[in-house]
Amino acid sequence: MSGRLACVALAATLLAAPLAAQQAPPDLSGAWAPYRGGRGADPKFAAPPATPILLKGTYKTSWDERRAAEDAATKRGEPLATPAVDCIPYGMPRMMSVALYPLEIIQRPTQVTMVTEAFSEVRRVFMNQPQMPIDEVPPGYYGHSVGRWEGDTLVVDTVGIKTTIPAYQMIPHSDQMRITERIRLVASDYLHDQITIEDPIALEKPLTYTLAYRRMPNYKMVEFVCENNREYVDSNGAVRLRLGQ
Amino acid sequence: MRRQLALWGVLGVLALCGAARLQAHHSFAMFDTTNRITLTGTVTQFQWTNPHAYIELDVPDGANPPKHWTVELGSTSILQQGGWKFTDVKPKQTITVVISPLRSGQPAGLLFRITLADGRVLSNGPGPAGGQP
Numbered sequence: 001m002s003g004r005l006a007c008v009a010l011a012a013t014l015l016a017a018p019l020a021a022q023q024a025p026p027d028l029s030g031a032w033a034p035y036r037g038g039r040g041a042d043p044k045f046a047a048p049p050a051t052p053i054l055l056k057g058t059y060k061t062s063w064d065e066r067r068a069a070e071d072a073a074t075k076r077g078e079p080l081a082t083p084a085v086d087c088i089p090y091g092m093p094r095m096m097s098v099a100l101y102p103l104e105i106i107q108r109p110t111q112v113t114m115v116t117e118a119f120s121e122v123r124r125v126f127m128n129q130p131q132m133p134i135d136e137v138p139p140g141y142y143g144h145s146v147g148r149w150e151g152d153t154l155v156v157d158t159v160g161i162k163t164t165i166p167a168y169q170m171i172p173h174s175d176q177m178r179i180t181e182r183i184r185l186v187a188s189d190y191l192h193d194q195i196t197i198e199d200p201i202a203l204e205k206p207l208t209y210t211l212a213y214r215r216m217p218n219y220k221m222v223e224f225v226c227e228n229n230r231e232y233v234d235s236n237g238a239v240r241l242r243l244g245q
Numbered sequence: 246m247r248r249q250l251a252l253w254g255v256l257g258v259l260a261l262c263g264a265a266r267l268q269a270h271h272s273f274a275m276f277d278t279t280n281r282i283t284l285t286g287t288v289t290q291f292q293w294t295n296p297h298a299y300i301e302l303d304v305p306d307g308a309n310p311p312k313h314w315t316v317e318l319g320s321t322s323i324l325q326q327g328g329w330k331f332t333d334v335k336p337k338q339t340i341t342v343v344i345s346p347l348r349s350g351q352p353a354g355l356l357f358r359i360t361l362a363d364g365r366v367l368s369n370g371p372g373p374a375g376g377q378p
Binding site for chain 1: 273274275276277290292294295296297301313315320321322323325326347348349351352353370371
């Protein structure tokens with residue numbers, strides 16, 4: 001009986017694989033707004049909860065210390081500076097969801113380009129190419145991303161993110177971090193990006209979280225040039241505001 | 246029904262926890278968001294810029310010159326999502342703003358709600374503008 005079941009399963013897989021390969025991928029092109037749930041939101045389309053963050057050794061200590069200092073400073077009303085205060089872009093993976101700022105996806109068979117409204121960040125996902133060895137990718141804000149379609153899911157593999165760029169929830173990471181995204185439509189106007197961060201040096205276990213987005217039909221992306229940054233970091237590391245006249 | 250309410254409760258708590266670590270250009274903790282003050286004055290400048298827009302405002306307080314206030318708004322992207330236009334505020338107009346002041350006591354604050362010279366009311370981005378200060 002089990003042998004027969006296995007045969008049926010195998011036959012189904014063999015049939016399904018070419019079908020999936022033939023299917024045209026869904027078109028994700030357009031502007032997408034972060035969808036955070038909350039009042040009036042449909043829980044069906046909200047992101048599922050994240051897995052726990054399990055950092056190793058000194059990575060854990062430095063993150064715990066940073067969070068404690070951040071909480072204390074915020075209570076004092078003197079928030080600690082992040083690179084964003086100096087108008088330094090977020091980089092991967094935090095750029096994928098910033099407050100209410102939309103994300104634009106431009107999909108071509110050979111390249112998927114993602115442009116964020118906050119800081120006008122740009123990522124390029126090269127389709128159907130082998131990934132480079134991590135140690136050969138010049139470390140940067142967006143690293144080197146390759147993508148492929150698995151049925152209706154765009155799978156993106158990213159390596160080469162600078163260690164100075166904090167990752168999800170501001171966690172520190174090593175130069176061996178790998179980000180795998182599984183991006184798919186959960187309904188015609190709702191998109192999920194399931195992000196898995198693997199880092200054998202910094203993380204005890206890979207962590208996975210999901211970002212949800214809602215389609216913004218006909219939205220025209222707005223420019224964002226950081227020309228009037230009045231915030232600055234004082235000698236105590238707190239954020240201050242330059243007043244006008 | 247009860248189970249559904251519990252689910253909404255859990256989602257609400259998750260949303261709040263998420264909101265606490267929601268990333269933006271900066272933390273708004275330098276402003277005392279539990280406190281709101283209302284100012285009516287004359288616009289000296291409106292800067293439609295990023296990462297934030299600013300209104301510079303002279304507020305009469307009996308002294309000469311009047312006291313000057315700086316009002317921080319969201320980014321132009323967030324304001325546009327809330328129905329703002331770059332022409333909504335102009336120098337020499339009289340406007341009323343409800344702001345959360347800086348904790349440092351300096352004369353500046355984060356916009357909560359504005360009554361424009363033409364009487365329209367806008368908030369600092371998407372969301373209802375009718376809440377009480």
